[in-house]
Amino acid sequence: MRNTTFSIAPLGDSAIMIEWEQRISPIIHAQVMQAFHHLQSLQQPYITDLIPAYASLAVCYDAAQIRQAVKRPARAWITSFITQALQEAGASTAAALPGRSLEIPVCYHPSLAPDLATMAQQKGLSEEAMVALHTATTYTVYMLGFLPGFPYMGTVDAQLVTPRLKQPRTQVPAGSVGIAGEQTGIYPLPSPGGWNIIGRTPLRMFDANRADPCYCRPGDQVRFVPVSLEAFTKLLS
Amino acid sequence: MNLRVLQPGLLDTVQDAGRHGYQHLGINPGGVMDRIGMYVANSLVGNDPAEAVIELHFPAAAFLLDAPAMIALSGADLGAMVNDQPVPINRPLVVSGQSVLRFTRPVSGACGYLAIRHGLALDSWLGSYSTHLPAGAGGFGGRALQKNDVVPLRLATSYNAVLRQQQVAELPWTAGTGELYGAADRIHITEGSGFALLNAHAQEQLTTSSFAVAPQSDRMGFRLQGPPLKTEHKAELLSAGVPLGTIQLLPNGQLIVLMADHQITGGYPRVAHVITVDQPTLAQLRPRQELRFAMIAPDTAEELLWQQEQRLLFLQNACKLRLEEWLSHYGLH
Numbered sequence: 081m082r083n084t085t086f087s088i089a090p091l092g093d094s095a096i097m098i099e100w101e102q103r104i105s106p107i108i109h110a111q112v113m114q115a116f117h118h119l120q121s122l123q124q125p126y127i128t129d130l131i132p133a134y135a136s137l138a139v140c141y142d143a144a145q146i147r148q149a150v151k152r153p154a155r156a157w158i159t160s161f162i163t164q165a166l167q168e169a170g171a172s173t174a175a176a177l178p179g180r181s182l183e184i185p186v187c188y189h190p191s192l193a194p195d196l197a198t199m200a201q202q203k204g205l206s207e208e209a210m211v212a213l214h215t216a217t218t219y220t221v222y223m224l225g226f227l228p229g230f231p232y233m234g235t236v237d238a239q240l241v242t243p244r245l246k247q248p249r250t251q252v253p254a255g256s257v258g259i260a261g262e263q264t265g266i267y268p269l270p271s272p273g274g275w276n277i278i279g280r281t282p283l284r285m286f287d288a289n290r291a292d293p294c295y296c297r298p299g300d301q302v303r304f305v306p307v308s309l310e311a312f313t314k315l316l317s
Numbered sequence: 318m319n320l321r322v323l324q325p326g327l328l329d330t331v332q333d334a335g336r337h338g339y340q341h342l343g344i345n346p347g348g349v350m351d352r353i354g355m356y357v358a359n360s361l362v363g364n365d366p367a368e369a370v371i372e373l374h375f376p377a378a379a380f381l382l383d384a385p386a387m388i389a390l391s392g393a394d395l396g397a398m399v400n401d402q403p404v405p406i407n408r409p410l411v412v413s414g415q416s417v418l419r420f421t422r423p424v425s426g427a428c429g430y431l432a433i434r435h436g437l438a439l440d441s442w443l444g445s446y447s448t449h450l451p452a453g454a455g456g457f458g459g460r461a462l463q464k465n466d467v468v469p470l471r472l473a474t475s476y477n478a479v480l481r482q483q484q485v486a487e488l489p490w491t492a493g494t495g496e497l498y499g500a501a502d503r504i505h506i507t508e509g510s511g512f513a514l515l516n517a518h519a520q521e522q523l524t525t526s527s528f529a530v531a532p533q534s535d536r537m538g539f540r541l542q543g544p545p546l547k548t549e550h551k552a553e554l555l556s557a558g559v560p561l562g563t564i565q566l567l568p569n570g571q572l573i574v575l576m577a578d579h580q581i582t583g584g585y586p587r588v589a590h591v592i593t594v595d596q597p598t599l600a601q602l603r604p605r606q607e608l609r610f611a612m613i614a615p616d617t618a619e620e621l622l623w624q625q626e627q628r629l630l631f632l633q634n635a636c637k638l639r640l641e642e643w644l645s646h647y648g649l650h
Contacts, residue, residue, distance in 0.1 A: 092507060093622055136558065144623060224342050229344075
């Protein structure tokens with residue numbers, strides 16, 4: 081995190097926003113994740129939530145508790161706490177925690193990929209070439225949002241970049257793998273949605289009963305592995 | 318000892334102060350729309366202020382309490398009746414076994430809260446009893462209450478000495494909530510990073526125009542109807558974390574305020590943030606009701622938050638003292 085600059089600004093009266101250079105880049109995101117992991121490791125009880133995204137980290141805090149404990153304005157206290165913590169993180173020579181490497185099986189069979197053929201046609205590519213491009217990249221999970229465990233991953237090969245559907249679907253099945261702009265993502269739960277669906281994973285991306293309900297974490301490195309419809313069905317059970 | 322749903326309402330869910338610490342996984346906090354309503358209802362019956370309550374929207378459910386219980390209602394006044402006898406909000410009530418609690422008309426406010434002394438015997442999910450509807454987890458089976466649902470209660474107490482053949486006894490004190498809520502024509506906001514994107518006229522309109530809560534508003538967000546706010550230039554923003562109360566500017570110039578079940582990240586300009594203190598006032602507005610914003614500095618917002626916290630603590634302590642005195646008088650605890 082050396083030689084990097086960030087800014088801190090209020091985000092309402094109970095959160096602050098740390099922002100880095102505003103662009104999608106694995107290097108900037110690594111800084112976000114380093115700050116996230118460092119702040120998480122401090123287990124500061126007044127910090128109620130940390131929300132890492134592409135080039136920002138929102139820090140939610142309990143203003144009343146801080147004020148009660150430190151007897152001075154919470155925002156000033158949290159701002160200096162964060163500034164100091166980020167300087168520590170930046171000064172440390174330890175490499176940022178690498179994200180986990182995950183392999184996610186995806187079946188690109190037409191029955192599970194309602195938008196694959198249309199996209200292939202628009203781009204003048206074969207469906208096989210589309211799949212090859214989608215599976216060739218290792219993606220970074222930049223953030224989770226929209227639904228519990230929905231990973232926003234990037235960035236897809238330039239040839240795969242596709243705007244969201246003009247008319248969102250009322251129901252997208254859980255496990256559906258989609259593309260929106262230069263991002264790719266997976267619907268962890270059935271939901272309305274406007275991403276272009278090109279396949280489906282048999283993995284349960286979200287399961288409330290698991291100790292870790294969400295399959296992905298921010299910073300994970302994801303590779304998609306194509307599987308046949310038979311393998312998909314087998315893995316589902 | 319149970320609470321049985323005789324008739325379902327529009328959206329009755331178990332909620333508490335929310336599920337915190339999981340937003341990095343995309344799990345939003347949820348929780349009550351009006352934290353004051355939860356706090357007051359719980360305080361009146363001697364619960365922890367953040368104990369799980371049932372949040373009610375009109376038309377609200379009808380419930381059967383199968384054993385005597387101490388309950389309190391707060392937040393919206395939904396014309397509550399116990400066995401056809403009108404009962405007030407913001408007051409502890411002791412009701413006899415086999416009592417029917419129902420809600421007859423939306424008198425004021427949008428979200429009502431039902432707290433029951435000793436609380437609901439449910440399992441928490443990730444440290445909270447709040448119902449997460451998309452995840453199907455937390456609260457009562459991860460969903461809104463339906464007909465014939467039986468919500469188990471933690472502890473039964475005999476209130477025979479109190480009730481003496483009556484079906485309802487109102488305890489002789491009321492929680493004053495007047496100072497806890499603000500006014501709809503003065504919902505305080507602080508500047509967001511997107512405020513600077515608005516043109517000078519739109520910056521002025523934000524605090525001089527009247528906005529109405531759109532009918533399609535829900536627990537996720539309040540859409541506002543007002544003059545379209547124009548930006549100086551178009552901005553492409555990266556999605557980032559957005560907390561409760563964030564006011565986002567949609568591409569059509571309309572505003573949406575993020576409420577309890579809001580998504581965690583957003584890519585629209587964040588023009589302002591409704592201060593924590595005024596979020597309950599906003600939550601209690603019904604569709605088509607009008608509101609106005611007033612801009613204050615973040616430090617002032619925090620000062621107001623601190624003052625509200627002190628008032629809530631004072632109210633909680635006052636309730637506790639009255640209740641302890643009353644309980645010991647009847648040899649209860």
